[in-house]
Amino acid sequence: MEHVEIKALAWNLAADIHFPPGFDASRTYPAIVSVHPIGSCKEQTSGNVYGKALAEQGFVVVAFDASFQGASGGEPRSIEDPTFRVEDISYVIDFLVTLPYVDADRIGVIGVCGGGAYAINATMTDRRIKAVGSVTGVNFGRLMHEAFSGYDPIATLDAIAEQRTAEARGGEPRVNQYLPASPEAAEEQGLTELDLFEATEYYRTDRGEKPGGRTESLFSRQANAVGWDAFNRAEVLLTRPLCVVVGDKPGAFGAYRDGLEIYRRAASKDKELVVAEGYSHYDLYDQPEPVKIALDHLIPFYKKYL
Template sequence: MKKTIVLMVMALLLIFAGNAFADSTDYYTFELSDQVTRTSVNYKNRYNITIAADLYRSKDLDMSEDHPALVIGPPYGGVKEQGPGVYANQLAQRGFVVLAFDPSFNGESGGEPRHTSSPDFFVEDFSAGVDFLGTVPYVDRERIGAVGICGSGGFALTAAQVDKRIKAVATASMYDISRYIRDGLGETMTEERRDQTLAEFSQQRWEDFESGGAELSGQFPNEPVPEVPEGLNPVAAEFFDYYATERGFHPNSIGAFTKVSQMAFMNFPLLSYVDDISPRPILFVIGENAHSNYFSESVYEQAAEPKELYVVPGANHVDLYDRIDVIPFDKLETFFKGNI
C-alpha cells in the first residue's frame, strides 16, 4: 500500500512538474513530435547537485505498465535541448521512456563554478539519471540503458563499468575526453609540451583562487551566426557549423569550460575497465567520414563481447548529433529492445 501511494505521488509530480525548473530558456534546436510528451524534471545526484532534465514519452504510452527506459547525455559542451533531445524525441516514439539531461555545472543543472568539467561528476550524472528513472512509476528499472553522444559516450561507458543497472550502452561519435585532453586537444603533445601545459594550469589555479572566479577557455559566439567563417580547419568548422549557427545554437551551450578542468582529465583517465561491462552489450555508432572514429575503434578493440561497431555511410562526426535522416534510429531501437 505504501509503495502504491509513493508511486502515485511520483506520477503526479512528473505530470505537473511542467516548467517548474528546467524551462527557463524554452529554447530547443528541434521540433517536438506531436506524438511525444516532454516534461521538465529535476533531481539530485550523489553530490547533491540538482540535475535539470527532460523526460520524454509517447503520448499513447500505457502508464499502467512498465516500459524500457534510456538516459541520454549530450555532446561535450552540449545541453539537453540539443542532441539528447533529438534522440529522445525519436526514441520516445519507439516505445522508450527517455531522460535527456544537462551535466553538472552546465546548462540548467546546478553546481559552481559554472562550466566546470569533471570526469567524476559527468560519469556520476549518468548513474544519477538511472537513479531517477528507477523511480518513475511506468519504467521497468531492470530495463534501463544509456546513450552517450560524443564526449558523453565515454562517460556513459565509464558509468556502465561499475553501474550494473545500466543493461546496455550505445555511443554515437564517441570521444574519450581524457585521452583527447592528455594527447593535446587533437594536436601533437610531447612530454615537454605536457609539462608546460600542466605548469600553466597549475598557475591558473592560483589566479582563479585569488580572483574568486574561474577563467574559461575560448567560447562560441553568444548569438547564432549566418555561416561558418573562412579559415577554420575542417574539424573546427564542423563544430562551428553545429554550435554557432541556427542549426544547433543554444545559449546554454557556449563551447567553453573552466581552464583548470583539464587537469582532472589528464589525471583520471576514463575507460580503463571497459571490458568489465561484458556480458552487457555495447553498440558503437560512427560516421564513415568522422574525424573521431579512432576513439570508438580503439575502445571497441578493448571491450569484451558482446559488442558491435556500426558505420553510418557518408556521415561525419556532427551529423550524428541531429541529422534524423542519418542517425540510425532503427538500429538503436533494435539494439535496445533486444538487450534491455
Template sequence: MMWDKIFEKSDNVIIQRVSYRNRYGISVSADLYLPKEIDSSKKYQALVIGTPYGGVKEQGAGLYAQTMAERGFITLAFDESYNGTSGGEPRRTSSPEIFTEDFSAGVDFLGTRPYVDRERIGAIGICGSSAFALKAAQVDQRIKAVATASMYDMSRVLRNGWLDSMSSEERKENLTNLSLQRWEDFENSLPKIAPGFPNKPQESIPEGLDSITSEFFEFYAMKRGFHPNAPAAFTLTSQMAFMNFPLLNYLEDISPRPILLIIGENAHSRYFSEDAYKKAAQPKELYIVPNARHIDLYDRTDLIPFDKLESFFNENLK
C-alpha cells in the same frame, strides 16, 4: 511549455521538465520524454541520454530522447552538472567524475518512476558523453546496455593530444600552465573559461579555421545547432581532472552487458570508437554510418541510425 529545442516537437510524445539530485547534491535538470499513449499500469524500458561535450539537452540529446520515446521508450535527456540549466558552481566546470555520476543519477531517477522497469534501463552517449556513459557502466550494474554515437574520449584527447600526438614535454608544459592558472583563479575568486562560440547564431563559418573547429562551428555557432545555453566552453583548469582520470580504463568490465559504438564513415573522431571496440569485451558492435561526419550524428535524422538503436535496445533490454 515553451518550445526551446533546436528540433521540431513531436505530437507523439509527452515532455516533462524534471530535476533531481546526484550523489554530490547537485541538482540535475532534465527533460523526461514519455510515449503519448503510455499505459501507467505497465513498466517500460528506459534510456538515459547524455549531450555532446559542450552541448545541452535542447540539442542532440533531446532529439535522440524524443525519437526513442516515439518508439516506445521512456527517455531522459539531461544537462551535465554545472552546465545548461543544471545546478553547480562555478558555472561551466567540466568534471569527468561528476559527468559520469550524472549518468548514474539519471538511472536513479528513471528507476524510481512507477512505469519504468528497473531491469531494463540503458544509456546513450553522444560525443563526449559517450565515454561518460561507458565509464558509468563500468561500475553501475543497473545500466544493462550502452550505445554511443560519435564518441570522443575527452580524457585521452586532453592528456595525449589529437591522435595521441602530444609529447611528454608538451604535456608537462600544459600542466605547468594549468597549475599556475589555479593561483589566478583563486585570487580572482572566479575560474577562467576557455573561449567559446559566439552568443548569437552566425551566418557563415569564418575563414582560417582548421577542419575540426570549422565542423564544430557549423553546429554550435550557426542556426543548425545554436542554443544560448551551449557555448561549448569550460573552465581552463577542468582539463587537469581529465588528464588525471582515464575514462575507458576498465572498459572490458561492462561485459557481458552489450556495447554498440556508432560512428560516421567520415568522422574525424572515428579512431576513438574503433579503439574502444578493440578494447571492449564481447558482446560489442561497431556500426559505421555511410557518408556521415562527426556532427551529423548530433542532429541529422536522415543519418542517425534510429532503427539500429531501437533494435539494439529492444534486443538487450528484454
C-alpha cells in the same frame, strides 16, 4: 515531455523526460538515459534527436544537463569534469528507479560525442545499466591529453595549476571557448579542419544553437580530464551489450578512432560496430540520413537488450 529536477551531489540536475506515445503511468517501461556532448545541453542532439526518436519507439528517455552546465546546478559554472559527468548518469538512474512506471531491470544509456564515452565509462561500474549505445563517441580524456593540450599534457597541467592558484587568491577565472564565434569567423581565422568547422556550423548557427549549449570550459578545472581515460579497464569491466556508431569521415576530435578502439577492447560478448559511410561526426548529430543509419541499429539494439 515533462521537465524535472533530479537530486545530484549538493544541487539538482535539470532534465526532460520524453514519454512514449500513449504513455500509461500504470504500466512499466524500459528507460534510457541520454547524455549530451561536451559543451552541449539536453535541448540539443541528446534530447531533440535521439531522445525524442527513442521515446517514440516505446522507451522512457531522460535527457539531462550535466552538473555545472545548462540549467543544472553546481558552482562554479562551465566545468567539464569527466568524473562528475559519469556520476551524473548514476544520479539520473537513482531517479529512474524510484519511478513506478520504470522497470529498474531494463535501464540503458546512450551518449553523443563526449557523452558516448561517458556513457561507456558509467556502464563499466554502474551495473544497473543493462545496455549502452555510443553515437560518434569521443574519449574526452584522450582528447585533452593529446590535441587539446597541444600534445604537451605536463605543460598544460602546470598552466592549470597556476590558474587555479590565481583564482583561489581572487583572480579572474579563465573560461576557454571551444569554438569560433561563427562559421564566417572560423573561415577568417583559417579554422577549417572538418570537426572544428562543422562544430561551429552546428553550435554557432540556428541549426543547433541553444541557450544552454555554452561550448566553453573553465580552464582551472580541466586537470582531471587531462588524466582521465574513458576506456580504462574496458577489457574487464565493459561486459554489457554495446552498440558503437561512427561516421567514416574522421576529424580532429577522433570519434572514428575512439569508436574502433572501444569496439575492439570491450569485454562485451554482444557488441556491434556501425559505420555510417560518407558521414562525419556532426552529421550524426542531426542530419536525417546518418541519424537514420544510427537509429536503424540502435532501436532494435535497445529493444533486444532492454
